[in-house]
Amino acid sequence: MDDINFDILKSLNILYVEDEEEIREEMTLSNRDFFKSFIVAVDGKDGLKKFQENSIDIIITDIQMPKLNGLDMIEEIRKSSDIPIIITTAFTEISYLQKSIKLKVDGYVSKPLNLKELLKIVSKASIKIVNERLTKSLEEINKNLEKKVDEKVEELREKDKIMLQQSKYAMMGEIIDAVAHQWRQPLTSIDMLSFGISSDFKHKINENYCNNISKKIKEQVHHLNSTLDEFRNFFRVDKKIDTFSIKDVINSVLTLVKDEFNKERINIELNGNMDIKIEAYYNEFKHIILNIINNSKDAFSDNSIKNKKIKISVSSTETKATISIKDNAGGIADEVLPNIFEPNFTTKKVKGTGIGLYIIKTIIDKIGGKIEVESIYSKDNELEGANFKIIVDKL
Numbered sequence: 001m002d003d004i005n006f007d008i009l010k011s012l013n014i015l016y017v018e019d020e021e022e023i024r025e026e027m028t029l030s031n032r033d034f035f036k037s038f039i040v041a042v043d044g045k046d047g048l049k050k051f052q053e054n055s056i057d058i059i060i061t062d063i064q065m066p067k068l069n070g071l072d073m074i075e076e077i078r079k080s081s082d083i084p085i086i087i088t089t090a091f092t093e094i095s096y097l098q099k100s101i102k103l104k105v106d107g108y109v110s111k112p113l114n115l116k117e118l119l120k121i122v123s124k125a126s127i128k129i130v131n132e133r134l135t136k137s138l139e140e141i142n143k144n145l146e147k148k149v150d151e152k153v154e155e156l157r158e159k160d161k162i163m164l165q166q167s168k169y170a171m172m173g174e175i176i177d178a179v180a181h182q183w184r185q186p187l188t189s190i191d192m193l194s195f196g197i198s199s200d201f202k203h204k205i206n207e208n209y210c211n212n213i214s215k216k217i218k219e220q221v222h223h224l225n226s227t228l229d230e231f232r233n234f235f236r237v238d239k240k241i242d243t244f245s246i247k248d249v250i251n252s253v254l255t256l257v258k259d260e261f262n263k264e265r266i267n268i269e270l271n272g273n274m275d276i277k278i279e280a281y282y283n284e285f286k287h288i289i290l291n292i293i294n295n296s297k298d299a300f301s302d303n304s305i306k307n308k309k310i311k312i313s314v315s316s317t318e319t320k321a322t323i324s325i326k327d328n329a330g331g332i333a334d335e336v337l338p339n340i341f342e343p344n345f346t347t348k349k350v351k352g353t354g355i356g357l358y359i360i361k362t363i364i365d366k367i368g369g370k371i372e373v374e375s376i377y378s379k380d381n382e383l384e385g386a387n388f389k390i391i392v393d394k395l
């Protein structure tokens with residue numbers, strides 16, 4: 001019985017169409033236990049109806065029947081389904097055969113029906129169904145997998161977005177400090193100008209004088225405004241990718257922190273072709289630069305460095321731009337270096353959360369770029385500083 005797969009048979013719903021009551025009953029008795037279900041119809045019309053009402057896997061049908069004969073029933077079914085169909089017949093006339101071939105009938109058993117023969121043919125015809133079922137379940141698995149992957153990716157993206165905002169807010173205190181420094185100088189200037197007006201009032205105020213003072217105040221207010229705008233933009237979530245020059249993004253960050261870094265006596269030097277343009281999320285890119293130079297600032301104060309320098313330089317190849325941010329703040333110990341891009345890794349006891357560089361890496365990954373870090377050694381081979389290199393496509 002090698003040709004009969006009983007397990008498969010047991011999973012099939014069979015529709016059996018036969019008008020002769022005696023044969024029908026005998027067939028039902030001998031067959032029904034082999035299948036999941038064995039539905040019986042008494043003629044072609046009844047067969048068609050039961051096919052439409054039930055979820056049938058294979059049809060076994062007689063040809064010559066009242067109301068609607070087997071072949072006409074098959075013709076009707078074939079309009080919407082390629083379900084396996086087996087014909088049981090005593091007729092071997094060529095015209096039946098031709099039509100049944102045209103209707104893509106899957107097998108023939110001759111009457112009187114031999115059970116073994118029939119089960120064999122049904123087994124053979126069911127290969128199609130098994131294949132279909134397999135394909136379907138594979139498709140289902142693939143679809144679920146794809147969906148799961150999509151969901152996970154979306155979840156991670158959401159998480160990164162939240163972490164980016166958290167990291168921005170974690171820096172809020174530091175940025176407000178920087179803004180305060182940034183504001184002090186223009187406020188002092190305005191204060192002095194207003195003092196000047198009242199002391200000069202008696203003797204030398206004329207139109208020229210007023211225009212000059214007004215211009216100076218406007219300049220200072222402009223300075224205050226641009227710091228304020230930078231501060232607000234910093235917390236904005238980017239909606240779309242932008243094109244901008246490296247100079248733009250660095251100046252934008254320096255607008256916020258220049259005075260603060262001056263106060264700390266950290267000298268920031270810019271080198272190379274700053275006009276190179278790149279494509280990225282503008283505010284996110286600012287966050288990258290600010291985080292890296294803030295890490296340098298922390299290292300300067302932790303290591304009490306005297307001659308504090310940050311060199312930002314830009315170089316490029318045909319397709320890539322590299323922004324290198326190099327400090328002499330004491331560097332990153334060898335055992336720490338492999339971990340610095342991990343989330344929550346920090347060596348700072350009090351104020352570090354350790355997500356700064358992790359966020360930077362996710363932002364750069366998202367635009368298909370790379371971030372690398374190398375240690376800088378002094379002439380006598382002592383660890384002197386760190387060099388962070390951001391490599392992105394240039395336009």
Ligand SMILES: Nc1ncnc2c1ncn2[C@@H]1O[C@H](COP(=O)(O)OP(=O)(O)OP(=O)(O)O)[C@@H](O)[C@H]1O
Binds near residue numbers: 291330340
């Ligand atoms: N320029 C640098 N010089 C020395 N060490 C650095 C420098 N940049 C990063 N590090 C090291 O890498 C670690 C991870 O940096 P990261 O910016 O991810 O976190 P953090 O600065 O500690 O905390 P957060 O940025 O969340 O406030 C730091 O704790 C520090 O040890």
Ligand SMILES: [Mg+2]
Binds near residue numbers: 357
């Ligand atoms: Mg940091």
